[in-house]
Amino acid sequence: LLRAGVDIGGTKCLGVVVDDAGAVLREERLSTPAGADALLDVLDAVAVVLSPYDSFGVGAAGLVSIDGVWRAAPNVTGVWDFPVGARLAARLGHPVAVDNDATCAALAEWQAGAAFGASDVVLVTLGTGIGGGIVSGGRLMRGANGFAGEPGHMVVDPNGPPCVCGRRGCWERYASGSGLARLAREAATGGRLARVVALAGDAEAVRGEHVQFAAREGDHEALLVIDQWAWWVALGLVNLTNLLDPEVVVMGGGLSGAVDLVLAPVRRHFADLLYAPGHRRHPRIEMAALGEQAGAIGAALLVEAHA
Ligand SMILES: [Zn+2]
Numbered sequence: 680l681l682r683a684g685v686d687i688g689g690t691k692c693l694g695v696v697v698d699d700a701g702a703v704l705r706e707e708r709l710s711t712p713a714g715a716d717a718l719l720d721v722l723d724a725v726a727v728v729l730s731p732y733d734s735f736g737v738g739a740a741g742l743v744s745i746d747g748v749w750r751a752a753p754n755v756t757g758v759w760d761f762p763v764g765a766r767l768a769a770r771l772g773h774p775v776a777v778d779n780d781a782t783c784a785a786l787a788e789w790q791a792g793a794a795f796g797a798s799d800v801v802l803v804t805l806g807t808g809i810g811g812g813i814v815s816g817g818r819l820m821r822g823a824n825g826f827a828g829e830p831g832h833m834v835v836d837p838n839g840p841p842c843v844c845g846r847r848g849c850w851e852r853y854a855s856g857s858g859l860a861r862l863a864r865e866a867a868t869g870g871r872l873a874r875v876v877a878l879a880g881d882a883e884a885v886r887g888e889h890v891q892f893a894a895r896e897g898d899h900e901a902l903l904v905i906d907q908w909a910w911w912v913a914l915g916l917v918n919l920t921n922l923l924d925p926e927v928v929v930m931g932g933g934l935s936g937a938v939d940l941v942l943a944p945v946r947r948h949f950a951d952l953l954y955a956p957g958h959r960r961h962p963r964i965e966m967a968a969l970g971e972q973a974g975a976i977g978a979a980l981l982v983e984a985h986a
Pocket residue numbers: 831832842843844845846849
């Protein structure tokens with residue numbers, strides 16, 4: 680069977696067709712427009728390029744309800760409460776499966792990527808925010824409404840910095856890519872990170888890429904900031920492990936390109952923070968294997984996972 684999937688991101692709609700093994704046969708990408716009608720036009724155009732296919736799925740950032748309504752869409756303009764599943768199905772003339780983009784990425788990494796063969800998997804995407812997806816007992820976990828797997832808004836410090844969701848100290852304020860930049864700017868405005876500030880031109884202009892660049896040069900202060908960030912990542916992963924007892928924890932998203940800097944400190948802090956570490960098998964902590972196509976591949980696999 681040929682399965683088509685499209686990942687609707689804040690900047691682009693990435694579509695793929697995969698075969699029975701999850702291997703990508705065709706790919707198409709178009710810019711994500713503002714507004715529901717323009718988005719339907721773009722998805723239609725992607726579907727034309729991906730044809731022929733036997734099934735069609737969509738992954739979308741934000742809260743996607745179990746009946747295919749995009750309830751909250753922080754990164755795409757004009758689609759809050761948009762019934763993307765029903766409207767796209769009517770437009771294309773066939774059924775469309777819809778789920779959250781990180782849930783799709785978890786499905787893809789489980790079926791064809793870093794967590795292949797496991798039955799209990801947690802995936803987190805570390806990007807602008809933090810997304811998540813959960814496989815439990817060999818099934819994709821959706822929750823009562825479709826909203827399962829939003830670990831970015833677990834509060835890890837009620838007195839922490841404000842979050843887009845209206846609360847304070849959410850995990851994604853610390854452990855996302857933006858969180859790394861925030862920790863670095865804090866250090867820079869406090870008079871540390873001279874090399875990183877020199878790269879950025881200004882303490883307020885410091886971004887994660889500057890920290891990564893300096894860290895690869897061996898800059899000690901940059902490495903310390905990454906280690907501090909890795910502690911926050913590990914803290915959330917331990918919280919998720921206490922809740923879900925996964926066999927594999929997969930880290931994806933924008934920071935998966937920094938695997939050389941990230942993986943070792945996250946694994947070390949995770950082992951330190953884990954409950955009863957000497958009396959259990961530790962989950963494997965892996966970087967995502969499918970890169971930017973993970974969400975689209977997972978969207979293509981939704982039809983079976985939702986069945
Ligand atoms: Zn939040």
